[in-house]
Amino acid sequence: MCLGVPGKVLEVRSEQGTRMATVDFGGVTKTVCLAYVPEVQEGDYTIVHAGFAITRLDEASALETLRMFTELGMLDELGEADAGVPGGAT
Amino acid sequence: MKYLDEFNDPALARLLFEQIDAAATKSWAIMEVCGGQTHSIIRNGIDQLLTDRVELIHGPGCPVCVTPLEMIDRALAIASRPNVLFTSFGDMLRVPGSREDLFSVKAKGGDVRVVYSPLDAVNLAQEHPDKEVVFFGVGFETTAPANAMAVFQARDRGLRNFSMLVSHVLVPPAIEALMTSPTSRVQGFLAAGHVCTVMGTRQYEPLAQQYRVPIVVTGFEPLDVLDGIRRCVLQLESGRAEVENAYPRAVRAEGNLPAQEMLAKVFETCDRPWRGIGMIPMSGWRLAPEFAAFDAERRFDVGELSVSEPEARTLPRGRSAAGHTQAGPVRVLRQGVHPSHTDGRDDGLQRGRLCRLLPVPPARSAGGGASWLRPPPHRRSTSRAGRARCRFGTRTAS
Ligand code: SF4
Numbered sequence: 001m002c003l004g005v006p007g008k009v010l011e012v013r014s015e016q017g018t019r020m021a022t023v024d025f026g027g028v029t030k031t032v033c034l035a036y037v038p039e040v041q042e043g044d045y046t047i048v049h050a051g052f053a054i055t056r057l058d059e060a061s062a063l064e065t066l067r068m069f070t071e072l073g074m075l076d077e078l079g080e081a082d083a084g085v086p087g088g089a090t
Numbered sequence: 091m092k093y094l095d096e097f098n099d100p101a102l103a104r105l106l107f108e109q110i111d112a113a114a115t116k117s118w119a120i121m122e123v124c125g126g127q128t129h130s131i132i133r134n135g136i137d138q139l140l141t142d143r144v145e146l147i148h149g150p151g152c153p154v155c156v157t158p159l160e161m162i163d164r165a166l167a168i169a170s171r172p173n174v175l176f177t178s179f180g181d182m183l184r185v186p187g188s189r190e191d192l193f194s195v196k197a198k199g200g201d202v203r204v205v206y207s208p209l210d211a212v213n214l215a216q217e218h219p220d221k222e223v224v225f226f227g228v229g230f231e232t233t234a235p236a237n238a239m240a241v242f243q244a245r246d247r248g249l250r251n252f253s254m255l256v257s258h259v260l261v262p263p264a265i266e267a268l269m270t271s272p273t274s275r276v277q278g279f280l281a282a283g284h285v286c287t288v289m290g291t292r293q294y295e296p297l298a299q300q301y302r303v304p305i306v307v308t309g310f311e312p313l314d315v316l317d318g319i320r321r322c323v324l325q326l327e328s329g330r331a332e333v334e335n336a337y338p339r340a341v342r343a344e345g346n347l348p349a350q351e352m353l354a355k356v357f358e359t360c361d362r363p364w365r366g367i368g369m370i371p372m373s374g375w376r377l378a379p380e381f382a383a384f385d386a387e388r389r390f391d392v393g394e395l396s397v398s399e400p401e402a403r404t405l406p407r408g409r410s411a412a413g414h415t416q417a418g419p420v421r422v423l424r425q426g427v428h429p430s431h432t433d434g435r436d437d438g439l440q441r442g443r444l445c446r447l448l449p450v451p452p453a454r455s456a457g458g459g460a461s462w463l464r465p466p467p468h469r470r471s472t473s474r475a476g477r478a479r480c481r482f483g484t485r486t487a488s
C-alpha cells in the first residue's frame with residue numbers, strides 16, 4: 001500500500017491552481033500532483049505515491065550511497081572487477 | 091530506470107551480504123516495519139541468502155491488513171447505499187468484513203470504483219453532483235498527505251457530495267506497542283522509508299533511546315534493504331541504539347514540511363484499533379473538527395456500527411510500559427495466522443486471501459509468505475538440501 005515509485009518529471013503545469021506534472025515511470029506516464037514538492041523541477045526524479053510526489057530524489061545522496069557500497073568492498077579487499085561502480089549510476 | 095537499476099546491482103548485493111555475514115557474530119532478530127520491504131525481501135529472495143544469524147521478522151507494515159473489521163463493515167454499509175459512489179485503492183476491495191467484501195458489494199450492483207489517487211475521487215464528485223462520492227482513506231503516514239489534500243480540495247471546490255471514511259494508522263505508536271510487549275523478540279527495526287519521506291526521522295529518536303533499539307530508515311530496492319540490515323547489525327553488535335538514515339536520497343531528517351503542514355490542518359491524532367492487534371492509543375489520524383463535514387462516518391451515521399473481533403487483544407490504555415505488559419501485539423503474532431486471513435474460521439479457507447496482494451513465489455507462499463503474523467522464526471528450513479537460492483546467487487548453508 002505504501003508503495004512509492006521513482007519517476008522522472010517531464011513537464012510541469014498548473015491545473016485548477018495546483019502544480020501538477022507528467023511523470024515518466026520507465027515508459028509509462030502519469031499525472032502527478034506536485035503540491036508537496038515545490039522544489040521539484042522538470043528533469044528531476046521524485047517518488048510518487050497515490051498520485052502525489054512526496055520527495056525529490058537527491059542525486060548527490062544516491063551517488064554517495066553507491067560509492068560507499070563500492071568502497072566497503074575495497075576495504076574488504078573483495079573489490080574484484082565485478083564490484084565496481086554499477087552501470088547507470090551517472 | 092534511474093534509481094532502480096543501480097540499487098539492484100547483483101555485485102554490490104553480494105558484497106553487502108558478505109558484509110552482513112562478517113558483521114553478525116551473534117544472532118539478531120530484526121523487524122522490517124513496512125510491507126513494501128517485506129515484498130522486496132521475498133521477491134528478491136533476500137531472506138534466502140542472508141546469514142542464519144540474522145532473522146527478519148515481518149512487521150505490521152500493511153495498512154490493508156491492520157484496518158479494523160468494524161471499519162471494513164462501515165465501508166461496506168456505506169458502499170451498499172443506493173446513491174453512493176464508493177471509491178478506494180484497489181487493495182482494499184478484497185479485504186473481508188464480517189460478512190463480505192467490497193467486491194461482493196460491487197457484484198451486487200453497488201457503485202464501487204478503484205481510483206489511483208484520492209484526487210480522482212474528488213474529480214468524480216465534481217463530475218457526479220447527483221451522487222454521494224465517498225473515498226476510503228486508509229494508509230500510513232505515506233498516504234495521508236494525498237488523502238488530506240483530497241479533503242482540502244473538496245472544501246476548496248465547495249463540493250458537498252464528497253466525504254472520506256478515514257482509517258489512518260501511524261507507525262511510531264506501533265513500534266512502541268511492539269517494544270513494550272513482553273513477548274517481543276525484536277532487537278532492531280528497519281523503519282519504513284516512505285513513511286519517513288513524509289514524517290522525517292526525528293520522531294523515532296525518543297523510541298530508539300527509550301527502548302534501546304536501533305532504528306534504521308530503509309528503502310525498498312534490494313541494496314537499500316541490505317544496507318538497512320547491515321547498519322542495524324553493526325549497531326546491535328556495537329551496542330548502539332540510534333536512528334540512522336540508510337535512504338538519504340529520499341529521506342531528510344525533517345521530512346516533507348509542506349505535507350506535514352497540510353496533515354496538521356486536516357487530521358488530528360486519535361486512538362485506533364488495529365486488526366489482529368487491538369487498540370493502540372493515539373495510533374491513528376481522523377479528520378479534524380474543522381473538516382467534520384467531510385467525515386463519512388458522520389454523514390452516513392455508521393460511527394456506532396461496531397463488531398467484536400474475537401481474536402483481537404486490546405492493549406490497555408495509557409502509555410506506560412507497565413500498562414502494556416499483559417497483551418502485546420506479538421502475542422497475536424505468535425498465533426501465526428492473522429485473523430483477517432482466516433476471518434475467524436479454522437478451516438483456513440480464507441487464509442492467504444490477502445496474501446494474494448503480494449505476489450509470493452510458490453515455494454515461499456506455503457508458510458504465509460508475506461504475512462507479518464507468521465510465527466518466527468520465518469527463515470528457510472535447512473531441509474532444502476542445504477542450499478538456498480536467490481536472484482543474487484546461491485548460498486550453501488553452513
Ligand atoms: S499479505 Fe496479508 S498480512 Fe501480509 S501484509 Fe498483506 S494483508 Fe497484511
